[in-house]
Amino acid sequence: MAGNPGFLILAHQLKTMVPPLVDALRQRGITPYVLSSRPAQDAGTPDWGSQVAALHVTDGHALRPADVDAVLARLSATGVRLLGCITVWDAYRELMASANRSLGVGDLTEQTVRGLRDKLRMRERLREHGLSQVAAWPFDAERYAGLTDPSRYFVKPRTGFASLGALRADRLGDAAELERLWERAARDVAYAGAFEGTPSFLIEEFIDGVECSFEVSVEHGSVSVHAVHEKVDLRESGRTVLENACACPPVSLDAAVVGHGVDQVTLALKALGVDTGVHHVEARYTSGDAWEIVEVNPRIGGAYIVPSTRLHSGVDLLGRWVDLLVGDPSQLPAAESPAAEPPGDGVRRTFFRVFFGEPGRHVARLSRRPGRIEVLEDKVFVHEGDTLPHVDREIFVGQALWDVTALGPDLPADFVVETESYLEIGYRP
Secondary structure, X not given: OOOEEEEEEEEOOOOOOHHHHHHHHHHOOOEEEEEEOOOOOOOOOOHHHHHOOEEEEOOOOXXXXXXXXXXXXXXXXXXXXXXXXXXXXXXXXXXXXXXXXXXXXXXXXXXXXXXXXXXXXXXXXXXXXXXXXXXXXXXXXXXHHOOOOHHHEEEEEOOOOXXXXXXXXXXXXXXXXXXXXXXXXXXXXXXXXXXXXXXXXXXXXXXXXXXXXXXXEEEOOEEEEEXXXXXXXXXXXXXXXXXXXXXXXXXXXXHHHHHHHHHHHHHHHXXXXXXOEEEEEEEEEOOOOOEEEEEEEOOOOOOOHHHHHHHHHOOOHHHHHHHHXXXXXXXXXXXXXXXXXXXXXXXXXXXXXXXXXXXXXXXXXXXXXXXXXXXXXXEEOOOOOOEOOOOOOOOEEEEEEEEOHHHOOOOXXXXXXXXXXXXXXXXXX
């Protein structure tokens, strides 16, 4: 195996999009190697195990820097020539940057990754460059108690994901509740390593408006937006906000407004020092006719963002990210072919819905109810008989993707409602 070109995938508990990453690497003639943390329950060798050259599972439920260093040394000692390291798990993004630095691969620096994942620092940088009008501060009990109208403010972890602890300030019982939320999150094995150390939250002025995500790649500082998804069904649930459904392209904003959003995202990424990689940028078009950045995630989006973007624009975000990391044009595959041009205005439109479960409930029945348009693909993550975890975060039960090009640019409201019942979840009383 001396000199064999390979790529290291950092996986969380044997999950986090390993199969499509393996496919993207294999298509490029690159051998995949996987380092994963240990899942909460031993399910044996994963289905994709035979598709990778080596799988190493650590003893802990979260990867640590020493784990990555050890596997890099082990692979080097056996003659494996790694072209890079990649992960889609937010909490491992800094580990990925560190590994790529060790390998001499072009990636964001660890400092840049930390600055993006720290939502307070990100907001401060944008304000310094005149790219945000939203004020934000470290959360403390005195500031919280002094809010005259808590409904005008939003609270969230400085670093975190899965929407845990992200809620409007008026939904918070008291300041101490955040520490209790953090402590429960730290005990959540599924998110091991994501919420550690001293609880750290921020409070910022509430950003109203239509929320979209921009699926972006950056090459040598040049920004390309491959898709824009509008979050058409956002709901508050408990101590989190659930993103139930997305449409691409946006259905309630015209092309000019979306174009202004692309410009704002481009300026923000440059101000934040982002010169390479694939990113999932969330922003809102406010009632003041302006775009405000909500988050800049130095990774791809979850759920069906990747296949939706591929269908809409012909760009595979995972493959694009690998290509940027490899960097040598001679090692890249031929350009991707977009999907066949659809009839009408030539825009291929997608819609996907995510189905969430109720904490602590016992799943008695799962059933699909097809509607007027056939589903392109779906996934169900739980089984009948499972008991869902009692946690304060989103609990993914399933997801489904549709090609809604035939419905035209104005997505019918009754179709959106109809898709809510595509996956029915019955609970034991």
